[in-house]
Amino acid sequence: xxxxxxxxxxxxxxxxxLYGVLIVIALYYLMPLALMVVTSLRSMDExxxxxxxxxxxxxxxxxxxxxxxxAQIGARDELGLRPYFINSIIMVxxxxxxxxxxxxxxGYVLSFWKFRGSELFFAALLLGCFLPFQAILLPQxxxxxxxxxxxxxxxxxxxxxxxxxxxxxxxFRNYYVNLPHELIKAAKLDGAGFWMIFFRIILPLSxxxxxxxxxxxxxxxxxxxxxGVVFSDPDSQPVTVGLNNLVNSATGEKRYNVDxxxxxxxxxxxxxxxxxxxxxxxxxxxxxSVKG
Amino acid sequence: MSVSNKKGLDYWLPKLVVSPTVAIxxxxxxxxxxxxxxxxxxxSRILPQYEFVGFDQYVRLFLNDRWMGALTNLLVFGVLFIAxxxxxxxxxAVLLDQNIRAEGALRTIYLYPMALSFIVTxxxxxxxxxxxxxxxxFIRSLGWDSFTFDWIIxxxxxxxxxxxxxxxxxxxxxxxxxxxxxxxxDTSIIKAAQLDGASLFSVYTRIIIPSMRPVFFSAFIMxxxxxxxxxxxxxxxxxxxxxxxxxVPAIFMYQFSFQRGQLGMGAASAIIMxxxxxxxxxxxxxxxxxxxxxx
Numbered sequence: 069x070x071x072x073x074x075x076x077x078x079x080x081x082x083x084x085x086l087y088g089v090l091i092v093i094a095l096y097y098l099m100p101l102a103l104m105v106v107t108s109l110r111s112m113d114e115x116x117x118x119x120x121x122x123x124x125x126x127x128x129x130x131x132x133x134x135x136x137x138x139a140q141i142g143a144r145d146e147l148g149l150r151p152y153f154i155n156s157i158i159m160v161x162x163x164x165x166x167x168x169x170x171x172x173x174x175g176y177v178l179s180f181w182k183f184r185g186s187e188l189f190f191a192a193l194l195l196g197c198f199l200p201f202q203a204i205l206l207p208q209x210x211x212x213x214x215x216x217x218x219x220x221x222x223x224x225x226x227x228x229x230x231x232x233x234x235x236x237x238x239x240f241r242n243y244y245v246n247l248p249h250e251l252i253k254a255a256k257l258d259g260a261g262f263w264m265i266f267f268r269i270i271l272p273l274s275x276x277x278x279x280x281x282x283x284x285x286x287x288x289x290x291x292x293x294x295x296g297v298v299f300s301d302p303d304s305q306p307v308t309v310g311l312n313n314l315v316n317s318a319t320g321e322k323r324y325n326v327d328x329x330x331x332x333x334x335x336x337x338x339x340x341x342x343x344x345x346x347x348x349x350x351x352x353x354x355x356x357s358v359k360g
Numbered sequence: 361m362s363v364s365n366k367k368g369l370d371y372w373l374p375k376l377v378v379s380p381t382v383a384i385x386x387x388x389x390x391x392x393x394x395x396x397x398x399x400x401x402x403x404s405r406i407l408p409q410y411e412f413v414g415f416d417q418y419v420r421l422f423l424n425d426r427w428m429g430a431l432t433n434l435l436v437f438g439v440l441f442i443a444x445x446x447x448x449x450x451x452x453a454v455l456l457d458q459n460i461r462a463e464g465a466l467r468t469i470y471l472y473p474m475a476l477s478f479i480v481t482x483x484x485x486x487x488x489x490x491x492x493x494x495x496x497x498f499i500r501s502l503g504w505d506s507f508t509f510d511w512i513i514x515x516x517x518x519x520x521x522x523x524x525x526x527x528x529x530x531x532x533x534x535x536x537x538x539x540x541x542x543x544x545x546d547t548s549i550i551k552a553a554q555l556d557g558a559s560l561f562s563v564y565t566r567i568i569i570p571s572m573r574p575v576f577f578s579a580f581i582m583x584x585x586x587x588x589x590x591x592x593x594x595x596x597x598x599x600x601x602x603x604x605x606x607x608v609p610a611i612f613m614y615q616f617s618f619q620r621g622q623l624g625m626g627a628a629s630a631i632i633m634x635x636x637x638x639x640x641x642x643x644x645x646x647x648x649x650x651x652x653x654x655x
Contacts, residue, residue, distance in 0.1 A: 090455055094469045097532065100484045101472070107487075120488075120498040173377050181374035189378065193385050194645070199393070200589050200637050202613045202630040206399055206623060207392035210408065230388045233381055262373045291477035293592035294610075298618060308479045312596055315483050324487055335480045342475035346468055349475060353533055354540050 108132060108329035115324055131325035135333055139326060141313045144302045149333050152310025156290060156337075159221050159306055163228035164285040170229070171236020171281060172274065176266055178237070179244035180252045190241065196234025204231075205298055212299060219301030227299055228289045235288075236281050239352070243277035244270070276348075283345055284352035287338050307334045393634065399627035406621035417628040427629065430607040433519050437608065438587040440523045441530075445583055446576070448527060449534025454564060456535070457542045467539070470532035478529065482596025485525040486512070489597075515605035518598055522590075522606055525597055530586060534579050541575035542568065577644065584640050588633060609633050 103121065108131050110124040137148035144151070178190050208227060209218070217223030247270075255265050296306040305313075311334040315327050342349050403413045421427050452470060456463055473481060488494045491510040499507040511517035545568055553563050591610035598606040600615075609629055617626025 086455060086458060087460075090460065090466055093452060093455075094466055097469050097473065097528070100481075100488060100528070103488070104484055115493075119501055120494055170381055174381050177374040177378050181370075183375060186378075189382060189385070192390070193381065196385070196389050198585060198637055198641050199389060200610075200630070200633045202589075202610055203396050203634040204388065204392040205396075205613075205630070206408070206617060206627055207395040208388070209618075230384050233384055237381065262370050262377075287475060291479075293477065293479050293595070294614075297595075298614070308477050308592070311477075311483065312479050315486070315596070316599070322493075324493065327483060327487065331480045331483045335476050338475045338477070339472065342472055343468075346471070350467075350471065350536050353474065354537055 104328045104332055107325055108135075108332055110325050112321075112323055112325060131323070131329040132333075134323070134326045135314065135330035139314055139330075141310060142302060142317055149307060149310050149314060149330055152305055152307040153333065155221060155300075155304055155310075156307040159224050159228070159304075160286060160289050163225045163232065163289050164282055166225070167229045167232040167236050167285055168278070168281050170233050171238075171240045172271075172278070173266075174233070174237040175240025175242075175244050176270055178241045179247070180249070180265070180270075181262065190237075193234050193237055196231060197238060199231070201231065201294055205294075209299060219299070219304055221300075221304045223299055224295060224304065224306070227295050228292070231295075232285055232288065236285060239277055239281045239284070240274070243274070247273060276351075279345065279348045280352040283341055283348050286341060287349065290338050310334070396627050397631050399623060400631050402624055404623035404627070406623070408623055413624075417624040418632075421625055421628045421632070424625075426604055426607060427609075427612055429604055430609050430612045433606060434588065434608045436519055437522055437526070437590070438584065440520070441526045441587050442580060442583045444523065444527045445531045445534045446579060448531040449579070450538050450569070452531070452535040453538035453542055456539060467536070470535055472532070473529040474533045476529065478590075478592035479596045481525055481529045482593050485521070485528070486597050489521050489524070512598060513602055515602045518602055518605045522594055522597060526587075526590070526593060529593070530583065534583070537575060537579045537582075538572070541572045545571060581640065581644050585637065588637055 106122075106124060107115065109127045109129070110118070110122075111126065111128050111130060114122075114125060135149055137150045139148050141148070141152075174193075178186055212218045212223045212226070215223070215226075217226065251269060252265060255269055260268070290306075291308060292306065293308040293312070296309045297312075300306065300309065311330050314330045398410070399408055400417050401412050401414060402409060403411050403416070456466060460466065489509070489512040491497065491508070491513065496507060496509040499509070512521045549567060550563055553567055554560075558566070589610060590608060591614065594600060594606055594608055594611060600607045600611045609632065613626050613629045613633065616622040616629065
């Protein structure tokens with residue numbers, strides 16, 4: 069983190085311009101989010117007469133209510149994004165839990181219990197990080213059909229676990245190889261077995277990478293659209309699909325306030341995670357890129 | 361018995377524990393890719409069937425104007441998306457590297473779009489770019505009556521709106537990678553160069569940026585991967601339109617496989633996508649796995 073702080077290179081005006089540029093860039097990134105929030109709080113009358121960038125005369129949560137449980141999305145009985153949002157929650161929790169657990173166990177084995185072929189297995193597994201999912205969509209949909217899981221949330225969970233395990237394994241393995249091996253060797257000599265070492269030594273040391281992995285998986289799975297749109301029925305569709313249907317299915321006048329409220333609802337969980345644990349989110353992103 | 365059993369257990373247990381993932385790798389990754397490849401050599405339409413027709417589906421694919429259009433769009437989008445993200449990301453990283461007071465807050469702001477779903481990004485930008493309600497109307501209301509920014513409804517320009525939204529979403533991510541790279545550089549070299557009278561600009565262009573080659577490389581790989589897979593963003597922003605002007609291979613594959621009952625052709629297009637990813641990736645992985653540091 070140490071950097072040069074030679075005053076010769078930071079004259080006052082230069083610094084002012086620098087900060088100015090950085091703030092303008094920040095405004096550019098914030099603008100869409102800010103406009104989303106403001107627009108979602110305006111009434112349709114106001115939007116029709118008013119401007120894109122304008123403070124609401126009267127703040128109303130009407131659009132949020134419509135987006136949440138009043139809007140007719142597609143042909144389903146239940147109204148609003150709420151059922152989709154619930155689907156996403158039901159889908160994301162087991163998907164994240166199972167794929168993270170598998171990743172931790174795989175990473176543990178690949179770091180401390182190497183066997184003949186384990187390196188090859190790891191290299192082969194990494195393909196999953198880069199596989200364009202289009203190359204597996206057709207067989208996966210066939211398989212889900214055979215298992216009777218077409219258009220169900222368990223089908224989506226299975227899909228997310230299977231195609232998430234490469235990343236989770238990569239995260240844990242890259243973290244574990246940097247732990248001191250002497251620790252495990254000593255434990256083995258003392259007669260500690262596979263599970264004992266995992267639960268007593270490794271798992272207590274895993275908190276940081278556990279957080280990174282859970283956040284990464286949560287964000288990926290919550291934001292997924294492709295699997296959602298291909299493998300789910302109206303009854304099991306996640307919120308990304310619901311939002312897309314909401315925005316594109318409206319007949320008659322476009323209700324931009326409702327669209328924006330819907331977009332915020334769909335984005336809220338991941339934004340919240342990002343705000344609360346941004347550091348870990350970034351670590352996941354860069355770990356996935358630099359090492360992947 | 362119990363002692364030898366314990367030893368045996370520790371021998372078999374690790375293999376048993378990874379066996380589900382081995383099965384996943386073999387079946388869901390390699391098996392399914394091979395299965396898709398097999399489908400691409402059959403005359404499957406609405407349902408899979410295994411009557412082989414050689415490379416016919418590939419011939420049909422490349423004679424299909426929509427597919428060729430989708431490939432061209434991917435090329436245009438991919439090149440611009442990657443190039444602009446890299447440039448913008450690098451500039452932001454260098455600017456943030458100047459002992460900025462509120463660096464943490466700014467970094468958080470630049471990177472938050474990466475936490476959003478592409479569907480959310482597409483929804484917002486679709487509205488902002490819509491000439492009748494978005495930026496065009498706003499600028500006109502300020503008094504510039506002839507201001508026009510209607511790329512999203514112009515078939516010749518719509519693909520660039522995908523670039524705008526894509527860069528907005530992903531450039532902060534590139535910034536984060538570059539910033540991590542900048543922080544990893546040995547500061548003593550920089551100090552030495554500055555003592556020798558090198559300007560800050562030449563320190564960056566001559567020393568720092570050239571030494572970040574691996575970082576550029578991995579940023580490129582990630583962005584190329586995002587570009588080739590891009591599907592949700594385009595579905596939400598333009599739906600592939602106007603006409604087919606923002607069609608890309610991922611949308612083509614989805615529509616031909618699941619909406620038009622052209623499984624064979626859909627499979628062929630998926631295999632071409634996979635080949636493209638591999639063509640970019642294999643040289644990278646090869647060099648990565650050879651460096652002992654990563655082994």
